[in-house]
Structures are given as C-alpha cells and as structure tokens.
Amino acid sequence: MMKMPKTNFGPRFGFAFAPTESKRTVFRGGFGLYFANLNPALPQFIPANLLDVGQNRFLLFPSSGFPFPDISSAVGAQALFAQQRDWQGSYTEQWNFNIQQAVGQTMTLEVGYVGNRGLHLLPSGLGQELNPVNPATGQRRYPSFSTITNELPALNSNYNALQVSFGRRLANRLSFGTHYTWSHSFDENTLTFAPAAQNPDDLRGEYGPADYDVRHNLVFYYSYQLPAAPGLPGWLGEGWQVNGITGMRSGFPVNVVCGCDSRGIGAATGRPNIVPGVSLRPANLDFPSNQVNRNAFSTPAPGTFGNAGRNLLSGPSAYNWDFSLLKSFQVKEHQSLKFRAEMFNIFNTPQFANPVGNLASPAFGGSFATIGTGSGFGSNRQIQFALKYLF
Numbered sequence: 001m002m003k004m005p006k007t008n009f010g011p012r013f014g015f016a017f018a019p020t021e022s023k024r025t026v027f028r029g030g031f032g033l034y035f036a037n038l039n040p041a042l043p044q045f046i047p048a049n050l051l052d053v054g055q056n057r058f059l060l061f062p063s064s065g066f067p068f069p070d071i072s073s074a075v076g077a078q079a080l081f082a083q084q085r086d087w088q089g090s091y092t093e094q095w096n097f098n099i100q101q102a103v104g105q106t107m108t109l110e111v112g113y114v115g116n117r118g119l120h121l122l123p124s125g126l127g128q129e130l131n132p133v134n135p136a137t138g139q140r141r142y143p144s145f146s147t148i149t150n151e152l153p154a155l156n157s158n159y160n161a162l163q164v165s166f167g168r169r170l171a172n173r174l175s176f177g178t179h180y181t182w183s184h185s186f187d188e189n190t191l192t193f194a195p196a197a198q199n200p201d202d203l204r205g206e207y208g209p210a211d212y213d214v215r216h217n218l219v220f221y222y223s224y225q226l227p228a229a230p231g232l233p234g235w236l237g238e239g240w241q242v243n244g245i246t247g248m249r250s251g252f253p254v255n256v257v258c259g260c261d262s263r264g265i266g267a268a269t270g271r272p273n274i275v276p277g278v279s280l281r282p283a284n285l286d287f288p289s290n291q292v293n294r295n296a297f298s299t300p301a302p303g304t305f306g307n308a309g310r311n312l313l314s315g316p317s318a319y320n321w322d323f324s325l326l327k328s329f330q331v332k333e334h335q336s337l338k339f340r341a342e343m344f345n346i347f348n349t350p351q352f353a354n355p356v357g358n359l360a361s362p363a364f365g366g367s368f369a370t371i372g373t374g375s376g377f378g379s380n381r382q383i384q385f386a387l388k389y390l391f
Helices: 042-049
Strands: 012-017 025-035 077-083 091-103 107-121 145-151 155-171 174-187 216-225 240-249 318-332 335-344 382-390
Touching (some): 042 077, 107 174
Antiparallel strands (some): 107 155, 155 174, 174 216, 216 240, 240 318
C-alpha cells in the first residue's frame, strides 16, 4: 500500500511595485510551489505481481510468422512492477520577474525572466527497467523474471526564458502586439511516451534538451479598422476591419538513435557515436529531404553505449500567417448582420515534422510528414466564411 505525502505545502508569493508617482514603470515578480496529483493509473499494475493475479508473461521465440508457433505449453517469465512505499509527489518551483514600461499614451513595453524547476518526475515509460539483459551472458539480471519496472519519481527538469512584449491598445483605429520568447528547457527524458533511456542504469545520462524545447518563439497580431471607402455608399464602404496573427518558432529537438542494441540489453534504444570533425548537418542541406548528415555518426562497438547526446539537433522551424476580414451591416436599430472571412495559413506554408532520427532507417534525415495541432499550427491553407444575424 502506497503512503501518499501528507505534508505537501504549496506557498505562493508575488509583488508589484511602481517606484514613481506617474506609475508608468512597474516591477513585478513572484514565486510558487505547485504539486501534481497522483496519476491513478500508476498503481494499476502492482496487483499483477501476485501469482494468482498476474497475467503478464513474456516469451521469446527465434522466429515468428505463419503458421503462428504453438505457445499453449510455454511458460513465460513474469513481469514485475515496483513503486516507492513512501511516494514522493512530482512538483515544480516557478519564479518570474518583469519590468513593464508605458511608452507614450497607448503603448507598453514589458521585459521579463521566467523560470521553473520540476522535481520527482517519472522516467519515460513511467518507470526504470531494473532487469536489463546482461550483455556478457545474454540473460537478464534476475533470470526468473522478465521486465521489472520501477516507477521511480527521481528525475528533474528546468526551464529558463527571456520574454519581451510590446503592444498598443486600440487608438486611431489600430491595435497590435508582439511577443518574443527565448527559452531553453532541459530534462532527463521525462515525457511519458518518449523512447526509453539507452542505459536503464544511468537515467542521469539522458540529461539534455527536453523533447518540448523551443528556443525561439515569436507571435505578432494586429487589428485595423479601415476608414470609409470613398465613392461607395456607407452601408458597403464603412465598418470593415482586418485582423491577423503571425506565428514563427524554431524547431523541436531531434534525437538521433542508432537503431541497434550495441550494449546487448534487449532494447534497441542506444544512440550512436559522433564522428569527430564531421558536421552534423550535410553540405547539401535541404528541407525537408536531407537535414542530418549520416556520415557524422557511427554504430557503437559491441558492448558499448554511444556517446551522442540526447536531442542534440533541432528540426524544421515553423511559420504561419492567419488573416481575417470583418464587416458589420446595421439592419435596424437593434439588428445587425456580421460577415467574417477567415484564412488560416494564408500563404499555405509547409510545416514539416521532425526528420527521421533512426540511423537504421533508409529515410534517415528526412521529414516525411507535417506537424499536427498538438505540436504546431497543424493546417494547410483553409478559408471559411460566416454570417451572423444579431437581434
């Protein structure tokens, strides 16, 4: 039975200070601790450790295919799952400081620093493998069992960012804003469905740019109420408004793996060696087909792990322009008709996914898919129209 922590204390502290009588300069900052709730799915496999309950067995056959081998008389090795009895919950420490300055009568400049640190995070796959294959014997460390997954909340992450914003509230028909973030995020391979660590005995060796690390991110938006068009009746030439949002960001990290099990641990999660003096980018760099230099990597010698760091490259950048045109027609005193024309990714800019990072794949170094809405803008050009009648 797990003992949940009962002393989680999550204080928050913040301040705002305007040092001048004009109040046109403001200093703000804050700090807080934020605890995550226990994932109720984590303990679900623990009862499977009981012989009368567990149904997890692993069988190894030298070949498979048709006809499928008869496994009715085979007895596989049992898989085990472990958790800390005194569970340590995941939490983050978050802090920020920024300066906001009024510029003129309608504009504001803000510069700030944001940081956080995550502690007691779970490894990828929700656990650490405690029963890897011994490369010398070809047997697992504990041969009576197959995998032994330890749900160990022991990893860390950190994030640091410079944020700059400049905006103008609506004045003389125009409002706009721009936000830029330079950031760097590191972790020890903490995403749930990320590839497992190449060395299950050295989770700290996975420290590197996080899978969600985006170094540069820029967003610009605007709204402009068009003046009346000369020569057109008021119902047609007045009340038009244009709006736009532009987003640009650098690429997500690319993890290069050798697609091999050079260490002989029973999992093809190893990384390659880096060839000294060879550029990681090819001389004939091309997006999306040729982004990584295959000659910069080599397969590790048997019994060794590769020396290439995790997430040592970045994938394609992404750019997106959205645009809209609005018009309101006054029908009666309390009735109006609103027209909208909206265009997403108006220039139909390709937004490629990360290149293949598996050296064993013939498609290595090329992007053969586009990003989805989960990691980017995720759209080819789309145009839609709408009419709304208000009464």
